[in-house]
Amino acid sequence: MRIGIAALVLAYVLSQFYRAFLAVLSPVLKAEIGATAEDLASASGLWFLAFALMQIPVGIALDRIGPRITSAGLLAVGGLGAAIFATATGPGAINLAMVLIGMGCAPVLMAAYYIFARTFSPAVFGTLAGVVIGIGSLGNLAASLPLSLAVEAIGWRGAMWGLCGLTLITAAALWLLVRDPARVQHTSKGSIFDLLRMPALWPILIMMAACYAPSAGLRGLWVGPYFADVFQADATRIGMVTLIMGLAMVAGNFAYGPLDRLLGTRKWLIFGGNALGVACLLGLYTHPATPGPLPIALLAGVGFFGASFPMVMAHGRAFLPPHLVGRGVTLINLFGIGAAGIMQMLTGRLHHALTPSATAINSAPPSTPYAALFAFYAALLTLGLLVYLVSKDRTD
Numbered sequence: 001m002r003i004g005i006a007a008l009v010l011a012y013v014l015s016q017f018y019r020a021f022l023a024v025l026s027p028v029l030k031a032e033i034g035a036t037a038e039d040l041a042s043a044s045g046l047w048f049l050a051f052a053l054m055q056i057p058v059g060i061a062l063d064r065i066g067p068r069i070t071s072a073g074l075l076a077v078g079g080l081g082a083a084i085f086a087t088a089t090g091p092g093a094i095n096l097a098m099v100l101i102g103m104g105c106a107p108v109l110m111a112a113y114y115i116f117a118r119t120f121s122p123a124v125f126g127t128l129a130g131v132v133i134g135i136g137s138l139g140n141l142a143a144s145l146p147l148s149l150a151v152e153a154i155g156w157r158g159a160m161w162g163l164c165g166l167t168l169i170t171a172a173a174l175w176l177l178v179r180d181p182a183r184v185q186h187t188s189k190g191s192i193f194d195l196l197r198m199p200a201l202w203p204i205l206i207m208m209a210a211c212y213a214p215s216a217g218l219r220g221l222w223v224g225p226y227f228a229d230v231f232q233a234d235a236t237r238i239g240m241v242t243l244i245m246g247l248a249m250v251a252g253n254f255a256y257g258p259l260d261r262l263l264g265t266r267k268w269l270i271f272g273g274n275a276l277g278v279a280c281l282l283g284l285y286t287h288p289a290t291p292g293p294l295p296i297a298l299l300a301g302v303g304f305f306g307a308s309f310p311m312v313m314a315h316g317r318a319f320l321p322p323h324l325v326g327r328g329v330t331l332i333n334l335f336g337i338g339a340a341g342i343m344q345m346l347t348g349r350l351h352h353a354l355t356p357s358a359t360a361i362n363s364a365p366p367s368t369p370y371a372a373l374f375a376f377y378a379a380l381l382t383l384g385l386l387v388y389l390v391s392k393d394r395t396d
Contacts, residue, residue, distance in 0.1 A: 003177050004068075004115075004174075004177045004178035004179050005112055005115060006177075007170070007173045007174050007177045007178060008067070008071060008108055008109075008111055008112040008115075008132075008174065008178065009112065009132055009135050009136060010170055010173070011071065011075055011105075011108035011170050011171075011174060012108050012109050012112065012132060012133075012135075012136035012139070013135070013136050013138050013139035013142070014075075014078070014105065014108075014139055014163075014166065014167055014170060015105035015108055015109065015136065015139065016136045016137055016138070016139030016140045016143070017139035017140070017142050017143045017163070018047065018078070018101050018102075018105055018139075018143075019044075019047060019048070019051075019105070019216065019220050020139070020140050020143040020144075020219055020220045020242070020246070021143035021147055022040050022043065022044050022220065022221055022224075023143070023219065023220060023221050023222070023223050023224035023225075023238070023242055024143060024144060024147045024148050024151070024224060024235065024238060024239055024242060025040075025147070025151070025156055026040055026221075026224040026225055026228070027224070027228060027235055027238075028151060028156050028235070029094070029156070032156075033088060033089055033090055033091070033094075034090065034091070035090070035091045035094060036091075037221075037225045037348070037351060038348045038349070038351065038352045039091040039094070040091075040094070040221060041221055041344050041345065041347060041348025041351065042091075042095065042344075042345055042348055043091065043094045043095050043098045044098065044220055044221045044341075044344045045341045045342065045343075045344035045345035045348065046095055046098050046099050046102065046341070047098040047099070047101060047102035047341070048102065048216075048337050048338065048340045048341025048342075048344060049102070049338060049341035049342070050098070050099040050100075050101075050102030050103050050106070050341075051102040051103070051105055051106045051337045051341070052333075052334045052337040052338030052341055053334075053338070054074070054102070054103050054106035054107070055106060055110070055330040055331065055333050055334035055337070055338075056192060056327075056330065056331075056334065058070060058074070058106050058107045058110055058326075058330050059110070059192070059326045059327035059328070059329070059330030059331065060326070060327060061107070061326075062107070062110060062111065062114045062326030062327075062330070063323070063324070063325070063326035063327060066180030066181070066183075067107070067111030067112075067114050067115060067178055067180060068174065068175065068178040068179065068180050069175075070107045070111060071107045071108050071111040071174045071178060072171050072172070072174035072175035072178070073171075074103060074104050074105075074106060074107050075104045075105070075107075075108065075167060075170060075171040075174060076104070076167075076168060076171040077100055077103050077104040078100060078101045078102075078103065078104015078105055078167050078171075079104065079164050079165075079167035079168035079171060080100055080104075081096075081097045081098065081099070081100025081101035081102075081103075081104060082097070082101060082160055082161075082163050082164035082167050083160075083161070083164045084096055084097040084100065085097035085098070085101070085160050086157050086160035086161045086164060087157075104167070104171075108174075109132065109133075109136070109333070110326070110329050110330050110333055111178070112132050113125075113129060113132075113313065113317075113329045114181075114325060114326050114329065115181055116128045116129065117317060117320075117325045117329065118181040118182075118322075118325065119181050122317070122318070125314050125317055127257040127258050127261075128257075129257070129310035129311075129313055129314055130253045130254060130256055130257025130258075130310040130311070131253075131254070131257060132310075133253040133307070133309060133310050134250050134253035134254045134257070137246060137249055137250040137253060138250070140219065140246040140249060140250070141243060141246040141247065141250070143242070143246075144239050144240075144241075144242035144243035144245075144246050145236070145239035145240055145242070145243045146239075147159065147239065148235045148236055148238065148239035149239070150162075151235070152235070191327070192327050192331055194321075194324060195320070195324060195327060195328055195331055196331075198319060200319050200391070200392050200394075201316060201319055201331075201332075203387050203388050203389075203390050203391035203392075204312060204315050204316040204319075204332065204388075204391055205316070205331070205332060205335045206335070206384055206387040206388065207270065207274075207312055207384050207385070207387065207388040207391070208309070208312045208313075208316070208332055208333075208335045208336040208339075209335045209336060209338070209339035209384065210274075210339070210380050210381050210383060210384020210385070210387075210388075211270070211274050211277075211306060211308050211309070211312060211336075211381065211384060212306070212309050212336040212337070212339065212340050213336075213339050213340040213343040213377065213380060213381075214277065214281060214302055214306055214377035214378075214380070214381055215249060215277075215302050215303050215306030215307065216340040217340060217343055217344055217347060217373075217377065218245070218299060218302060218303075218373075218377070219242065219245050219246065219249065219299075219303060220344075221344060222347065222351075222370070222373060223238065223241055223242050223245060223299065224238045224242070225351075225370075226370045227241055229366045229367075229370070230288065230289055230366050230367045230370060231291065231295075241296055241299070244296055244299075244300055245296075245299045245300055245302075245303040246303070247300075248299075248300035248301070248303035248304040249303040249304065249306070249307050250307075251304055251307075252273075252303060252304040252305065252306065252307025252308075253307045253309075253310060255304070255307070256269070256273065256307055256308055256310060256311045257310065257311075259311075260311060260314065260395055261395070264395065265393055265395065266311060266314060266315040266318075266393060266394065266395055267315065267388070267391055267392075267393035268393070269308075269311060270308050270311050270312055270315065270388070271385060271388060271389070273305045273308050274305060274306070274308055274381055274384070274385055275385060276301070276305045277301070277302055277305035277306045277381060278378050278381050278382055278385070279301075280298045280299075280301035280302045280305065281298075281302060281374050281375075281377050281378035281381065282374075282375075282378050283298045283301075284298045284299070284302075284370075284371075284374040285371050285374040285375045285378060288367040288370050288371040288374065289365060289366075289367040309336060312332070312336075313329065313332055313333070315391075315394065316328070316329075316332045317329060317332075318394040318395065319394065343377075343380065346376075347373050347376060347377075350369065350372055350373060350376060351369045351370075351372075351373060353369075354368050354369035354372050355368075355369050356368065356369075
């Protein structure tokens with residue numbers, strides 16, 4: 001079981017990489033195949049939406065056939081997507097590739113969470129969930145400076161072919177090493193509609209939709225264009241900034257994990273952390289063009305305080321009946337990933353609408369569209385916090 005979990009963690013490293021690597025590739029994809037920031041925002045959004053839409057069938061598959069076949073089979077589809085990306089000649093192929101990669105990454109984290117929920121004490125679920133994301137966030141780090149160095153050394157196509165091979169090898173490892181927990185015997189099969197009829201879950205679902213999108217959107221896409229347009233940063237500097245934000249996200253995942261047991265609350269831990277995330281977003285909104293360390297520090301704050309995903313998952317997990325754990329954790333994941341995908345597309349349109357024209361005489365400064373993005377994410381997270389106030393606290 002442990003070696004199987006290790007294989008799932010490796011697969012999740014790839015999942016974290018794929019949701020974040022476009023920020024570093026944005027300059028070279030624009031130069032070589034004409035993919036604009038708006039094109040890449042759509043492609044990133046399609047990754048998240050494909051990932052989210054797969055959560056319902058993934059949840060059913062986890063409960064019915066187990067994590068082994070579910071995770072290995074779909075990750076192989078992700079390898080196909082990486083191959084298509086490596087041969088892309090325009091934004092359309094990038095979109096198709098990101099859809100397939102999103103489908104492939106969809107089951108790996110939930111497969112690990114399913115095993116945790118079925119084989120470990122509920123009291124340590126939040127900590128284990130945080131550890132997996134913390135280790136998996138090495139993929140987030142790899143999609144920063146190391147990726148930019150790889151692109152310089154072997155080109156972006158060579159880097160993508162390498163990722164294709166690694167993805168297929170990891171899929172084979174899942175097939176060989178993951179072991180399915182014993183099935184739950186229950187007189188009622190249950191369905192996702194049973195979960196949606198639980199009032200206690202709804203504030204948690206809304207919070208998940210709001211809390212994940214800002215850090216995922218900024219780290220996964222907008223950091224690159226922001227520093228390129230506003231501060232004229234090159235690929236190496238963008239790689240450094242994304243590395244710093246990624247490290248902050250890793251630290252945040254490990255920090256959130258044990259705090260619910262130390263503080264005796266999940267609700268107020270999640271609420272307080274994300275309130276500080278709003279403060280960082282507002283700082284970026286009010287100082288979008290300030291040079292120096294301030295924007296980097298604020299983005300790191302968004303990453304650190306926005307790493308509440310595993311704790312929100314643990315809060316929701318506490319309300320799930322045993323025979324619906326697979327469908328339950330994937331439903332919560334759907335709200336987080338699905339909202340992030342929708343927000344990527346919406347922010348892409350917002351960015352396009354507010355980007356200064358190159359021919360305009362009195363055009364707005366280049367920081368204008370990015371200030372609007374920061375304000376948008378701050379408003380989204382604030383609304384989520386207001387809904388989350390009515391949630392019921394529960395620890396295991």
